[in-house]
Amino acid sequence: MTARIIDGKTISAEVRARVAAEVTRLKTDHGITPGLAVVLVGNDPASEVYVRSKHKQTQEAGMASFEHRLPADVPQAELMALIAKLNADPAVHGILVQLPLPKGLDSNAVIDAIDPAKDVDGLNPTNAGRLASGLFALTPCTPLGSIIMAKTVHASLEGMNALVIGRSNLVGKPLVQLLLNENATVTIAHSRTRDLPALCRQADLVFAAVGKAEMVKGDWIKPGATVIDVGINRTPGKDGGKDKLLGDVAFAEAKEVAGAITPVPGGVGLMTVACLLVNTVRAACAIHGLPKPAV
Numbered sequence: 001m002t003a004r005i006i007d008g009k010t011i012s013a014e015v016r017a018r019v020a021a022e023v024t025r026l027k028t029d030h031g032i033t034p035g036l037a038v039v040l041v042g043n044d045p046a047s048e049v050y051v052r053s054k055h056k057q058t059q060e061a062g063m064a065s066f067e068h069r070l071p072a073d074v075p076q077a078e079l080m081a082l083i084a085k086l087n088a089d090p091a092v093h094g095i096l097v098q099l100p101l102p103k104g105l106d107s108n109a110v111i112d113a114i115d116p117a118k119d120v121d122g123l124n125p126t127n128a129g130r131l132a133s134g135l136f137a138l139t140p141c142t143p144l145g146s147i148i149m150a151k152t153v154h155a156s157l158e159g160m161n162a163l164v165i166g167r168s169n170l171v172g173k174p175l176v177q178l179l180l181n182e183n184a185t186v187t188i189a190h191s192r193t194r195d196l197p198a199l200c201r202q203a204d205l206v207f208a209a210v211g212k213a214e215m216v217k218g219d220w221i222k223p224g225a226t227v228i229d230v231g232i233n234r235t236p237g238k239d240g241g242k243d244k245l246l247g248d249v250a251f252a253e254a255k256e257v258a259g260a261i262t263p264v265p266g267g268v269g270l271m272t273v274a275c276l277l278v279n280t281v282r283a284a285c286a287i288h289g290l291p292k293p294a295v
């Protein structure tokens, strides 16, 4: 059996179209233009690409995009002052600080300083705690996108055995909470987990978010399982050729066993930016006291 490919390009385009329709409604019915501020510190090439893509897609959805670029040696106090300014700006409904920050800057302090109502990355401890408590929360974009992708295969995740490999604040931990909200039975695995292949073979849903190229092998996958690959591992191209992107799953092997699988590139990564737009619209509605939008 060859797995169905869960196509991030198509699914993210559908999400972005729904966001654009919601933005039109907010402008027409309420005179609100959702605004997203993205802060990029330093000039990490991958971060530059992601920030450009966020700017372009925010504008395409009809929202206001504010880009703030700071040098890698910016003092922490100056970055904190920018966050305070954005927190107070009524045109800004979402604030995102591109990660990782250059060495010497305290990203926890920065994330902590973002107004939870504008924290469209869902990383502020208030949003993390609210998500864990089952309350309305802005939730991290990659886990949100991963759930949307899994639900294109299974209308309900209730009762399914879900394995999350990785326990980062950006992906693994919030993904566990989102899966619990879907009534899945969740196991979280990490670098100290014993016999990961055996654990993986029991999972109906596998979410791989470890950051190790092709770590999850084809014979770890239960036949027919759904595999969501969150890994984006950049590996140098052969003979000085273009860099290659590899997921955390050995795709060629896994697709012969799985029922459905996301590719890398063209999978979850594309959902990250689409879900950022979703969160910005959700934040704008909540800030203006409007009901949760249909995105």
Ligand SMILES: Nc1nc2c(c(=O)[nH]1)N[C@@H](CN(C=O)c1ccc(C(=O)N[C@@H](CCC(=O)O)C(=O)O)cc1)CN2
Binding pocket: 049, 050, 096, 097, 098, 099, 100, 121, 141, 142, 232, 245, 264, 265, 266, 267, 268, 269, 270, 271, 272, 273
């Ligand atoms: N503040 C944040 N920083 C980072 C996040 C985040 O969610 N918030 N996630 C990643 C980077 N990221 C967005 O910021 C991101 C990663 C990947 C993609 C994407 O479109 N991937 C494509 C391939 C693109 C390429 O060629 O490099 C794909 O998978 O098909 C978008 C956004 C870390 N930092």
Ligand SMILES: [Mg+2]
Binding pocket: 141, 142, 170, 272
């Ligand atoms: Mg991400």
